Amino acid sequence: MFKLLYILINLFGLLLLAPILDGLERSIKAKLQNRRGPSLLQTWYDLIKLFKKNPGSTGTPRFLVRYSIYLSFTTLLIACIIMPSIIPYSYSFIGDIIVLVYLLISSKIFLILGSISSGNPYSLVGSSREVSLSMLAELIFAEIISVFAITNNSLLIEELFPAKIFKPSLICSLILLFFIGYVESTRLPFELGEAEPELSGGIILEYTGLDLAFAYYSVLIRRIIYSTILINIIIPGNVFIHPILYLGCLFLLTIIYSSIEASFGRLRIDSALSILNKAVLIGGGIVVAAVLGL
Amino acid sequence: MSLIIQLFFSAIFILLISSIISLCFRGKTSVLISSILSAFSCLLIVLGSLLVLVKNTVVMMNIPLRYMVPGLNSLFGEFSICIDSLSGFFSLIIGLVGFVASIYGYKYMITLYESEHLGFYSFNYSMFLLSMCLTVIVSDLFWFIVFWELMTLSSQFLVSFEKEKKQAVWAGYKYFVITKAGAELLIIGSLIAIIHYSGMNTSYLAIRLNPYDPISVLLLSLFFTGLSIKAALVPFHTWLPDAHPEAPSHVSALLSGVMIKVPVYMMMRTFYMFTKPTIYWGLIIATIGAVTLFVGTLYALMQTDSKRLLAYHSVGQMGYIILALGASIYLFAEKEYALGIIALFASLYHLINHSLFKSTLFLTAGSVIYATGSRDLNKLGGLSKYMPLTSLSALIASLSISGIPPFNGFISKWAIYCSSFMSGGIILFYGIIAMFISGVTTASFVKYYTTIFSRPANRLPRNNQPAKIPISMDVPQLLLASLCVLFGILPIIPYRLIKGILIDITMSYKVPQDTNIINIGLGFVSFNGIGTNYPLLIAILLISISSAIYALTITKKEIKYDTWTCGTFIEARKIHYPAKSYYSDFEEAFHYFYNTCNALYTVFVKKIPAKILTSCKKLSEVIEEGAHMCLIGLAILILIIILLMV
Numbered sequence: 047m048f049k050l051l052y053i054l055i056n057l058f059g060l061l062l063l064a065p066i067l068d069g070l071e072r073s074i075k076a077k078l079q080n081r082r083g084p085s086l087l088q089t090w091y092d093l094i095k096l097f098k099k100n101p102g103s104t105g106t107p108r109f110l111v112r113y114s115i116y117l118s119f120t121t122l123l124i125a126c127i128i129m130p131s132i133i134p135y136s137y138s139f140i141g142d143i144i145v146l147v148y149l150l151i152s153s154k155i156f157l158i159l160g161s162i163s164s165g166n167p168y169s170l171v172g173s174s175r176e177v178s179l180s181m182l183a184e185l186i187f188a189e190i191i192s193v194f195a196i197t198n199n200s201l202l203i204e205e206l207f208p209a210k211i212f213k214p215s216l217i218c219s220l221i222l223l224f225f226i227g228y229v230e231s232t233r234l235p236f237e238l239g240e241a242e243p244e245l246s247g248g249i250i251l252e253y254t255g256l257d258l259a260f261a262y263y264s265v266l267i268r269r270i271i272y273s274t275i276l277i278n279i280i281i282p283g284n285v286f287i288h289p290i291l292y293l294g295c296l297f298l299l300t301i302i303y304s305s306i307e308a309s310f311g312r313l314r315i316d317s318a319l320s321i322l323n324k325a326v327l328i329g330g331g332i333v334v335a336a337v338l339g340l
Numbered sequence: 341m342s343l344i345i346q347l348f349f350s351a352i353f354i355l356l357i358s359s360i361i362s363l364c365f366r367g368k369t370s371v372l373i374s375s376i377l378s379a380f381s382c383l384l385i386v387l388g389s390l391l392v393l394v395k396n397t398v399v400m401m402n403i404p405l406r407y408m409v410p411g412l413n414s415l416f417g418e419f420s421i422c423i424d425s426l427s428g429f430f431s432l433i434i435g436l437v438g439f440v441a442s443i444y445g446y447k448y449m450i451t452l453y454e455s456e457h458l459g460f461y462s463f464n465y466s467m468f469l470l471s472m473c474l475t476v477i478v479s480d481l482f483w484f485i486v487f488w489e490l491m492t493l494s495s496q497f498l499v500s501f502e503k504e505k506k507q508a509v510w511a512g513y514k515y516f517v518i519t520k521a522g523a524e525l526l527i528i529g530s531l532i533a534i535i536h537y538s539g540m541n542t543s544y545l546a547i548r549l550n551p552y553d554p555i556s557v558l559l560l561s562l563f564f565t566g567l568s569i570k571a572a573l574v575p576f577h578t579w580l581p582d583a584h585p586e587a588p589s590h591v592s593a594l595l596s597g598v599m600i601k602v603p604v605y606m607m608m609r610t611f612y613m614f615t616k617p618t619i620y621w622g623l624i625i626a627t628i629g630a631v632t633l634f635v636g637t638l639y640a641l642m643q644t645d646s647k648r649l650l651a652y653h654s655v656g657q658m659g660y661i662i663l664a665l666g667a668s669i670y671l672f673a674e675k676e677y678a679l680g681i682i683a684l685f686a687s688l689y690h691l692i693n694h695s696l697f698k699s700t701l702f703l704t705a706g707s708v709i710y711a712t713g714s715r716d717l718n719k720l721g722g723l724s725k726y727m728p729l730t731s732l733s734a735l736i737a738s739l740s741i742s743g744i745p746p747f748n749g750f751i752s753k754w755a756i757y758c759s760s761f762m763s764g765g766i767i768l769f770y771g772i773i774a775m776f777i778s779g780v781t782t783a784s785f786v787k788y789y790t791t792i793f794s795r796p797a798n799r800l801p802r803n804n805q806p807a808k809i810p811i812s813m814d815v816p817q818l819l820l821a822s823l824c825v826l827f828g829i830l831p832i833i834p835y836r837l838i839k840g841i842l843i844d845i846t847m848s849y850k851v852p853q854d855t856n857i858i859n860i861g862l863g864f865v866s867f868n869g870i871g872t873n874y875p876l877l878i879a880i881l882l883i884s885i886s887s888a889i890y891a892l893t894i895t896k897k898e899i900k901y902d903t904w905t906c907g908t909f910i911e912a913r914k915i916h917y918p919a920k921s922y923y924s925d926f927e928e929a930f931h932y933f934y935n936t937c938n939a940l941y942t943v944f945v946k947k948i949p950a951k952i953l954t955s956c957k958k959l960s961e962v963i964e965e966g967a968h969m970c971l972i973g974l975a976i977l978i979l980i981i982i983l984l985m986v
Contacts, residue, residue: 163794184779
């Protein structure tokens with residue numbers, strides 16, 4: 047019974063926190079760029095405004111266009127349920143780290159299916175770029191998971207979170223996870239779904255009102271999930287310290303991410319792919335080191 | 341005779357009758373007869389193999405032919421059948437996909453093809469099913485080879501069925517020549533096995549090889565090469581992407597879904613039952629599997645022809661199966677029994693999954709051909725409005741092959757990752773490649789589904805009105821698609837089918853009983869201490885929450901509007917994004933890979949064989965016709981001597 051309560055606290059905590067963190071990011075970016083910036087709750091206000099509006103639809107299979115965005119959102123909710131976040135109890139009764147990563151990836155795939163089905167050629171261009179990126183991102187994820195598997199000798203979430211021994215290879219893989227979490231959470235230099243002016247909106251170009259709110263919300267939740275995976279490995283699993291440390295780390299990570307984002311322009315797709323290719327090679331090196339026992 | 345034998349024999353008998361009768365008729369009647377009889381006999385095969393798998397029994401039967409046909413020597417003297425769980429598992433797949441394809445095939449064939457040649461098709465179709473079924477249930481190397489060759493022959497006629505199309509004939513020829521070469525290697529291997537090891541006994545049960553003996557190393561390499569040619573493993577895969585698309589679609593479903601699995605059956609027998617697992621063979625097989633999945637899937641990403649794309653994915657998915665098989669052999673040899681069992685489980689699970697979703701996909705591609713007459717992904721589009729059921733089954737199968745939870749491909753791929761990530765060493769890297777390729781597969785099927793069904797078409801062929809799909813073609817796809825869902829959310833069903841094989845193999849290696857690693861319940865799989873997966877729970881949560889959101893939002897009025905095209909008023913279909921541009925950036929990022937592979941292809945498949953051919957011609961010019969006859973005579977003499985020795 048308590049377990050269910052913890053799950054609900056974690057789930058709703060993340061749902062509540064995600065827009066606030068985005069508000070924080072927006073205000074930090076504004077400060078760095080000498081602007082005034084919105085309040086912390088501005089993202090919440092935006093979302094609430096959008097949630098009140100009517101959905102719109104286009105494209106041939108209307109049902110698929112709209113339903114896929116809810117599927118994408120729900121997959122992220124399931125990912126939130128699997129992970130320990132605010133309260134450090136592990137709930138791996140649904141799956142392990144591979145399942146978690148697959149849920150994140152499939153959330154993106156559902157979104158892209160809906161976006162291409164909307165029939166807009168520009169969102170198709172954005173989607174195909176996004177898929178190109180996430181193919182390489184999945185390779186990097188595989189490398190990270192394999193390092194976890196070697197160092198912990200298990201893929202279960204309760205064994206992985208938190209890490210018991212910090213070997214050099216594990217630390218390197220955490221840095222890689224930091225990087226790939228940044229890439230996959232549609233932040234600026236890698237936000238290639240909307241790289242050209244006419245692509246603005248990118249994947250979610252055809253969504254309006256309520257559906258757009260869900261699309262935005264999923265991006266925010268995806269960001270917080272990536273941060274949570276990273277934080278969970280680092281901080282200890284004590285019931286009392288964990289929530290405080292977790293929130294502290296979350297805010298710290300948001301500050302780091304937003305200041306990186308504020309200082310970059312957008313990359314071209316080929317240069318983004320070549321950066322990811324380099325990351326893949328580095329990841330391969332880390333895996334070799336982990337196999338050798340470093 | 342037990343019930344199982346009766347079922348199998350009646351199925352074989354009906355298939356035989358079907359192929360003979362369909363030769364007597366012409367046109368539509370022959371297709372009708374062969375479809376009904378094949379579907380019925382496939383149903384019998386399914387029943388028989390389910391009985392074998394559920395009861396976990398071994399059924400054996402010997403028919404001494406030498407008393408019936410006087411003068412027949414001992415090599416072909418006995419026709420022995422042994423249906424154990426491994427044979428049962430593969431014959432189940434044959435029966436299942438065969439049943440569905442036979443129902444689908446009737447309408448497809450009589451509508452799309454001229455009625456003159458249909459009798460020939462019907463004969464070969466029944467023969468193909470018959471030979472596949474017999475290949476997996478005979479327990480005798482000689483009869484195995486006979487039916488193997490028959491399988492190649494009949495499927496070759498099906499591939500080059502459209503005699504007027506030059507490409508189809510060429511593809512069939514290429515397929516036949518390459519796989520025949522593989523069969524020759526198998527023949528030599530079997531001859532060595534029979535003469536050297538089993539004391540002239542051709543039964544499987546007599547073959548016991550010492551894996552470090554040089555002759556048996558030669559034998560195993562011959563077997564492995566011969567089988568991997570038929571299984572289309574890289575570098576022997578070049579026939580598959582040409583041959584599979586040319587066949588009628590339900591035959592492609594059989595070829596990709598079932599026929600290329602038959603060599604895997606023999607590989608499992610060879611490396612688990614004829615010999616002990618060894619580290620080097622495990623590594624070789626796993627390496628070839630990893631290379632196959634990498635090359636096959638990356639080439640699939642480039643394709644713009646729907647069936648060719650699926651054919652390349654067959655190569656890629658075979659890589660997954662072979663990788664897991666190799667990993668299990670390696671892990672067994674390393675005495676990591678727990679992980680080895682997981683890998684074997686994953687291999688068999690992915691095998692049955694692949695035959696389900698790949699057959700579905702080929703059938704959907706066939707329906708698209710039926711409706712529009714086109715295979716070109718650059719031109720197709722917007723078909724989900726006209727063929728909703730096909731669209732639904734294509735979506736389910738695409739998500740399954742991409743490994744999206746909670747469909748069946750997800751569980752089997754997850755099991756492959758679990759075993760390979762935990763094994764450490766070289767297999768770990770193959771696991772990483774497999775996970776990357778899973779992403780590429782997803783991308784490729786996003787392209788497949790969206791270009792055909794969901795995005796607007798460039799221009800719809802046949803005056804904007806695709807033909808209506810008959811029910812007899814919709815139902816088979818939906819049946820297979822629902823099996824994809826069922827095998828995904830209830831992994832206990834495939835586990836019950838696989839369990840017998842796992843028990844057989846663990847018994848034969850005296851694996852300690854405490855390595856009871858796989859723990860499967862109604863809706864969950866868990867590998868103790870390694871990983872857990874609850875697909876049923878994920879499915880319930882996914883469907884219920886998303887439907888709840890949809891139900892809540894449905895009360896709000898939906899605003900309908902046109903697609904936004906940057907403020908200009910042009911039709912969205914005029915700004916068409918062709919299928920070949922979908923991942924052009926990614927292909928550019930991987931151009932080193934593609935260039936190397938293309939160069940290797942030109943050198944090894946085009947230039948060197950051409951040189952060999954010219955030198956052979958010169959040689960034949962040198963040797964006069966008389967010398968030819970001399971050589972042939974010598975060959976016949978050797979054959980007779982061998983037969984006399986037996």
